[in-house]
Amino acid sequence: MTDHDIRVLDDSQYRAAHTLFRSTLHHPPTNDDAWKFIRESYEPGRALGAFAEDELIGTVQAFPSRMAVPGGAVVPHAAVSRVGVRSDWTRRGVLSALQRAQLRSFVESGDVVATLRATESLIYGRFGYGVASRYRTVRVDRSRAVPRTRIAGRVRLVDLEAGERIARSLYEEVAPRRVGTIGRWPAWWSMNLHRPTPEDNPRIAVRSSAGQDDGFLVYKVKPGAHDVSEKKPTTLEVVDLWARTPEAWADLWLFALGVDLVAEVVAFGRPVDEPVEWLLGDRRACKSFGEEDETWLRLVDVPAALGARTYRDGVPVLIGVRDTYLPDNTGTYRVSADGVSRVSDAPEVVLDVDTLASTYLGDVSFSTLAATRRLDVVEPDAPARADALFAVSETPWCGTYF
Ligand SMILES: CC(C)(COP(=O)(O)OP(=O)(O)OC[C@H]1O[C@@H](n2cnc3c(N)ncnc32)[C@H](O)[C@@H]1OP(=O)(O)O)[C@@H](O)C(=O)NCCC(=O)NCCS
Structure with a gap:
């Protein structure tokens, strides 16, 4: 007999679960504007809560998705997220109970695999998750980054609405060709492109060749000083970049590296084998910040x-x-x-x-x-x-x- 039980959450409980999860990461509750976007991402039957005497003390949730596996097949996949146990209830088996229930629910819903991103690397192995892919961060000092080559196709800026449409369709076509990519659920796009935070101002560039769109880049520029030696340089962040061909990939990177009044270009979570250095005359202008675990796969x-x-x-x-x-x-x-x-x-x-x-x-x-x-x-x-x-x-x- 445990002192808590696990229940499937309903619509009326999602916000409390989200607030609890945020508190475990030491964040305040989300505001009403952001909640409009986040709420959509809670899928019926996919959020669980741990309760002690009807009080919510822990939660875990999953998005419905797919994952590309070696050979080209795409399998049903659950993207696990928003895992948290209230600090006065930790190390009493609450997450273990949530995990047990969640894994059973995946079996019932026919998910072949589940993945997550781990805040700490010692938590998830015991539940059967192992590190299955890695990523790296690259930082390019733009004052030294003279490209060896020029944009060959056409790269144009599009507004957010048109850009999202193009990006979603290109992503769905292009991403599954790479092993380890996952299907993005509709709310992923709205949360990442439209969620209103004043400092976010995503721009979308689309690359085309012979009249065909074949790649997109989502980026943000964080204004600062235009000189990289300053403490806070103006930084262009590559948020999302996918291309159908190597030519489109190179053009989108060349575009990112060519935006004026930017001191550095940073890309988080990129493939460890992405050859950005080779685009540059001075490869040392591009620093790679190690490899970290990306996908924890179950x-x-x-x-x-x-x-x-x-x-x-x-x-x-x-x-x-x-x-x-x-x-x-x-x-x-x-x-x-x-x-x-x-x-x-x-x-x-x-x-x-x-x-x-x-x-x-x-x-x-x-x-x-x-x-x-x-x-x-x-x-x-x-x-x-x-x-x-x-x-x-x-x-x-x-x-x-x-
Ligand atoms: C991580 C967290 C969910 C664990 O919940 P919990 O209810 O304390 O976990 P459990 O009591 O079921 O622990 C299960 C096992 O994992 C271990 N464990 C749990 N959290 C751990 C951590 N952060 N580091 C190392 N080991 C951990 C426990 O010691 C226990 O080991 P045991 O089975 O050998 O005794 C909780 O500490 C938390 O909410 N942390 C802050 C938010 C967070 O990091 N969320 C994860 C997002 S990916």
């Missing part, structure tokens, strides 16, 4: 997730999976270039479901995880065989913050 339905992606040629491998929160996933899976099947054979390599999630999009190899003792090797050549099967050609990246 394989909710392990057989469905393993079956949805493709594998390269190679000798099959038997992978043993342990999952304490969703025990139906526990078992041995035979993975080969022809597909995946559940078998009763003894496994050749054994890992927890969070570790499997880290390998799933191809970001980290089984050999690396074996070397760091994150998995149990039964057959010495099994990690190398799994590496060959799970390899991908492009580093996974999500690119959508939520």
Whole structure:
């Protein structure tokens, strides 16, 4: 018998849940203007609350989405967000109870995977989430950033309404080509483009070639001093940039680097393999601020997730999976270039479901995880065989913050 219970929240409880979540991050309640946008993002049946004697003490929520997996398939995905437990109730199992209920609800709703962004890296592994993609921040000193090349197509500024329409349609077409990207829910766009905060003034640039729109850039300029040596330089922030072709990608970056009266161009959460440096005459004008974990991935339905992606040629491998929160996933899976099947054979390599999630999009190899003792090797050549099967050609990246 616990001293709290978990319930599905209804419309009348979303604002209280949001206020509770914000308080756990030490933020004040949201104002009425912003709430209009945030409210839309609460989906019926997808927000849970923990209650102690009818008082809300914790909450967790998820957006309905999809995720692109290696081989081109797109699987049902829940984007977990707004996780918080009131400070006078922490470390008493409230999040664990919320997680258990939420994972069960994902199984019921047919979500194959779930992802989240973690405030702290020690929280989510126990619930089966593993780091599956990384990103980096780049900062370009514009006074040194002389591009080696010029814009080849046409880049035009469009108003927010038209820009959103173009961006949404291009995103839906282009993003799923990259492993790890997710479907954006309608409220994501309104919250990110229209939510009124005085300092936000997003601009949208669209790139076209031969009359066809093939990429977009959302950016914001934070005014300051125009000299990068000043404490607060005028900064152009690349908020969102997606392109159908490498030519469109280069033109949009060249546009961002060419806006006048800007001292530095900053892009947070970009792919670790995005070659911005190579656009510049002086590559040291571009500083990369390390890599951080981006996607924390949970394989909710392990057989469905393993079956949805493709594998390269190679000798099959038997992978043993342990999952304490969703025990139906526990078992041995035979993975080969022809597909995946559940078998009763003894496994050749054994890992927890969070570790499997880290390998799933191809970001980290089984050999690396074996070397760091994150998995149990039964057959010495099994990690190398799994590496060959799970390899991908492009580093996974999500690119959508939520
Ligand atoms: C993170 C948070 C939701 C955890 O809630 P909680 O109810 O205290 O979690 P639980 O009691 O269920 O803890 C489960 C386990 O996770 C561990 N844990 C929880 N939060 C942790 C943290 N921040 N760092 C390290 N370990 C943590 C607990 O020690 C416990 O370990 P155990 O099972 O070995 O005893 C809560 O502390 C919180 O709201 N923090 C501020 C907001 C926040 O960071 N939200 C997350 C947004 S991604």
